[in-house]
Amino acid sequence: MITLTDAAATYIRALLTKKGDHAEFRLSLKKTGCSGYSYAPNVIAQLNDNDICVETDKGLKIYLDSRYTDYLKGLVIDYRDENTMGLKQKRLVFINPNEESRCGCGESFNIEK
Template structure:
């Protein structure tokens, strides 16, 4: 299995995925809590949701052949090549506010998104 590993310092927003400082901090906190140092946040995009496409977040310890791996401050995010086409130029963020805490995608490719922020259209 091969994957391209890049750091946030070398990523260009228009052609890759980046992680905010808060997202990196939260991924590292969750990996430490699970005592799984190889744990990565996997982001996938699939058809569905109220706007056409939806984001899915899961933790994984494997990198598949068609995955791209992104890293910031030791936190790792893995995205398959098909999902990355829809996420290109996006930033993964971790939000904490009155309604809760959650990972969010700031996707410049989305022409609209639903109120819950988990689905979008292009």
């Protein structure tokens, strides 16, 4: 269901190790921006009642908000360490085949329901 690049898997494992034994990686969507949704990744210590566990191709468990699982099918998560015009950015990048459109700034996206 969800694919991680090697860079994303390494980054997420490091985050979880840094946070401790009970840390879990959770991915949800939040309604925001001009196009509707944005990705909301978090490292959490306690799961929400509506979370489901998905094991990725790299053996990492990701907890998803069950309300959005259909929107996240086929998602690829990458990690990029970029230097654009002197601005260094380290971030997760989400490549989702279900996205219909993105806003101009790239912060939010729309999914046809």
